[in-house]
Amino acid sequence: MNTINNDEQSFLVFGSPLIAQDEIDEVVACMESSWLGTGPRVAQFEADFARYKSTDSSHVAAVNSCTAALHVSMVAAGLEPGSEVITTPLTFCATANAIIHAGLTPVLADVDPVTQNIDPAAIEAAITPRTSAILPVHFAGRPCDMDAIMAIANKHGLAVIEDCAHAIETEYHGRKAGRFGDFGCFSFYATKNITTGEGGMILGRNDSLVARARMLALHGMSKDAWHRFGDKGYKHYQVVEAGFKYNMMDLQAAIGIHQLARIEANWQRREQVWNRYMQELADLPIGLPAAPETGTRHAYHLFTVRVDEALCRISRDDFLNRMTAAGIGTGVHYLSLAEHPYYQQRFGWQPQQWPHAMRIGRETVSLPLSQKLTECDLIRVIRATRSQFA
Numbered sequence: 001m002n003t004i005n006n007d008e009q010s011f012l013v014f015g016s017p018l019i020a021q022d023e024i025d026e027v028v029a030c031m032e033s034s035w036l037g038t039g040p041r042v043a044q045f046e047a048d049f050a051r052y053k054s055t056d057s058s059h060v061a062a063v064n065s066c067t068a069a070l071h072v073s074m075v076a077a078g079l080e081p082g083s084e085v086i087t088t089p090l091t092f093c094a095t096a097n098a099i100i101h102a103g104l105t106p107v108l109a110d111v112d113p114v115t116q117n118i119d120p121a122a123i124e125a126a127i128t129p130r131t132s133a134i135l136p137v138h139f140a141g142r143p144c145d146m147d148a149i150m151a152i153a154n155k156h157g158l159a160v161i162e163d164c165a166h167a168i169e170t171e172y173h174g175r176k177a178g179r180f181g182d183f184g185c186f187s188f189y190a191t192k193n194i195t196t197g198e199g200g201m202i203l204g205r206n207d208s209l210v211a212r213a214r215m216l217a218l219h220g221m222s223k224d225a226w227h228r229f230g231d232k233g234y235k236h237y238q239v240v241e242a243g244f245k246y247n248m249m250d251l252q253a254a255i256g257i258h259q260l261a262r263i264e265a266n267w268q269r270r271e272q273v274w275n276r277y278m279q280e281l282a283d284l285p286i287g288l289p290a291a292p293e294t295g296t297r298h299a300y301h302l303f304t305v306r307v308d309e310a311l312c313r314i315s316r317d318d319f320l321n322r323m324t325a326a327g328i329g330t331g332v333h334y335l336s337l338a339e340h341p342y343y344q345q346r347f348g349w350q351p352q353q354w355p356h357a358m359r360i361g362r363e364t365v366s367l368p369l370s371q372k373l374t375e376c377d378l379i380r381v382i383r384a385t386r387s388q389f390a
Contacts, residue, residue, distance in 0.1 A: 014329030015191030141299025
């Protein structure tokens with residue numbers, strides 16, 4: 001009889017980040033430097049990220065979350081207050097909340113049932129005279145149909161703000177995610193492909209709009225701390241808008257610098273895990289994600305399966321509970337936004353209005369997908385998943 005050692009019996013936390021000694025050493029060096037807030041390491045992280053995205057460092061601005069990036073991007077874009085922003089119902093609440101915080105109105109367009117990304121035809125159908133922008137989400141790391149989305153935006157004169165929280169490595173027909181719209185917004189949350197603990201990045205194509213977003217992210221001040229208190233002497237600043245407290249710290253950037261340096265190797269490991277799941281789970285009654293489309297690069301942020309109770313003889317929530325009992329952490333990405341009481345009460349949304357997102361949200365389960373997964377971890381997940389349908 002096979003035995004399981006103590007490490008195998010421990011709970012496998014969903015989305016646990018892989019932190020190497022380089023990050024630890026950089027954080028210690030940052031603390032010893034006494035420069036903890038926005039400073040030289042943030043500037044280096046911005047420059048490195050811009051290089052990775054094949055753009056100039058003036059086109060990026062580091063912030064403390066993707067939510068902050070979305071918020072200030074919409075403010076910086078100068079969208080008419082109260083106007084409508086079309087987005088997907090299959091996303092984290094931060095997407096809709098950022099629209100609301102920017103003084104705008106979220107409008108939902110259903111997803112394609114295969115890609116699970118926002119459906120361009122549904123976007124077109126949702127446009128009204130009040131529409132000012134489209135906010136596509138590259139769900140799970142799969143690029144949206146940006147050719148169709150940009151054609152719609154250009155036809156109707158709409159801004160495009162890409163939610164790239166899952167999509168740092170994502171590419172669509174040779175172009176990197178975040179470089180299609182007016183802004184692309186990225187997340188470095190603890191579970192993301194690269195992490196700074198909490199953190200985000202704004203990527204824009206217009207120098208003046210990115211400069212405004214950067215300024216808005218730090219109280220609306222004309223200079224950050226590094227440019228006020230650095231070794232070139234104190235510099236006066238002016239407050240030119242009523243901004244927000246959204247800046248990234250050097251302590252966070254110290255982690256991100258080294259995470260970004262390993263981004264390709266980590267992507268390759270997640271691709272291996274993704275392919276292994278596709279092979280090992282193919283004969284089960286669960287729904288597997290669609291293969292990446294030709295001419296695209298999937299970021300492999302999430303591996304989502306669908307548990308249809310009628311086919312699987314087990315409910316999605318029972319599956320979640322059984323995986324937890326087996327010591328495997330899972331996630332749900334996501335319940336449709338229209339399932340949540342706040343949006344129902346404020347906007348009158350009902351899940352049935354967006355049936356594809358409703359069904360996916362009620363069936364979806366995210367299995368662990370991380371560069372941190374060992375071969376032993378991967379075998380545990382596969383065995384635990386298969387055992388639910390034995």
